[in-house]
Amino acid sequence: MHQSKGKTALITGAAGFLGSHLTDRLISEGWHVIGLDNLMSGSLENLPEAFRSNRFEFVEADVIIPYDINADLVVNLACPASPPRYQADPLHTMKTSVMGAFNACEVARKNNARLVHSSTSEIYGDPEIHPQVESYRGAVNPIGIRACYDEGKRAAETIIFDYNRTHGLEIGVCRIFNTYGPRMDPYDGRVVSNFIRQALLGEPLTIYGDGKQTRSFCFVDDLVDGLMRLSLAGPDCVGPINLGNPTELTIMELAEEIRNKIGTQVRIEYKPLPSDDPTRRKPDIAEARSKLGWEPKVMLGDGLDRTIRYFDALIRSDKLADYQIADNARYSMVAG
Numbered sequence: 001m002h003q004s005k006g007k008t009a010l011i012t013g014a015a016g017f018l019g020s021h022l023t024d025r026l027i028s029e030g031w032h033v034i035g036l037d038n039l040m041s042g043s044l045e046n047l048p049e050a051f052r053s054n055r056f057e058f059v060e061a062d063v064i065i066p067y068d069i070n071a072d073l074v075v076n077l078a079c080p081a082s083p084p085r086y087q088a089d090p091l092h093t094m095k096t097s098v099m100g101a102f103n104a105c106e107v108a109r110k111n112n113a114r115l116v117h118s119s120t121s122e123i124y125g126d127p128e129i130h131p132q133v134e135s136y137r138g139a140v141n142p143i144g145i146r147a148c149y150d151e152g153k154r155a156a157e158t159i160i161f162d163y164n165r166t167h168g169l170e171i172g173v174c175r176i177f178n179t180y181g182p183r184m185d186p187y188d189g190r191v192v193s194n195f196i197r198q199a200l201l202g203e204p205l206t207i208y209g210d211g212k213q214t215r216s217f218c219f220v221d222d223l224v225d226g227l228m229r230l231s232l233a234g235p236d237c238v239g240p241i242n243l244g245n246p247t248e249l250t251i252m253e254l255a256e257e258i259r260n261k262i263g264t265q266v267r268i269e270y271k272p273l274p275s276d277d278p279t280r281r282k283p284d285i286a287e288a289r290s291k292l293g294w295e296p297k298v299m300l301g302d303g304l305d306r307t308i309r310y311f312d313a314l315i316r317s318d319k320l321a322d323y324q325i326a327d328n329a330r331y332s333m334v335a336g
């Protein structure tokens, strides 16, 4: 791959948080992009720039059904990624990961295209090794509430590596750690989107458990840069490669950081810790540094400022209510 101008990328999950940013970046670098999404957790609101380009095409489809699309590069991002979202319809989440992986492999194989697949830090479960290196095999509860996503994503890695071994499919697998930034769904239940939305609306910040659990947050532009490098890397760069920001902090520290930015008068409300919630998480990114020449550049404070401005604009333009209505409709749709 390696001349991008005029080539076509197929992005599954293009209307999602990461997919839409990657779509914009590929278009800005001369690619044609075909974005595929079932709009279950993604939104066309994320693609205003893409729809203004004559190098963008959108296909509403579910990756669990085989599809036939011509492309030089396939990037498989389709899957709800926030715990409340992927747990809302766990069987569909498993199908999305597993059948989505088969279908992405098949379409890439028919096109002789490179397949870039977004795996996840959830592969490591509640990790006993810290920070998490790619060689660590993880500690996942196979029958817990997170398993539909964790085990689905683990099976997807198996499928993709077996396609590489049995069909010679060119693959690049990354394991994405917590990522935040503009276009996060304000109601998808993730910690950064919850805290910023709550603080801006003057509502208490909901900390689950004692807030001592840790995460490491990567700003979306950095993450997309890593995805681009993995997409353009040669066939030897198969991964899996961790992509994330190694700056680790407790959820309590994140709450304090956001309160300091938006309003220290905002209260904190403690809620029960969901089961199997990982105690700590931090990527070892030595592999990404050496294989992709990649490391995150955006400091947490700057990334949060940019995310807060995005959420603030949503509130000021009265769009927050639209997201809430759309989310309620989706949740009732999957529930019943």
Ligand code: UDP
Residues within 6 Å of the ligand: 082, 083, 178, 189, 190, 191, 192, 194, 195, 206, 207, 208, 209, 213, 215, 251, 273, 274, 277, 278
């Ligand atoms: N969390 C929290 N309050 C919230 C949402 C999440 O304390 O309103 C915690 C959650 O229990 C987890 C961490 O924040 O320990 C990150 O949660 P998130 O859903 O963003 O992603 P995860 O890394 O768990 O997939």
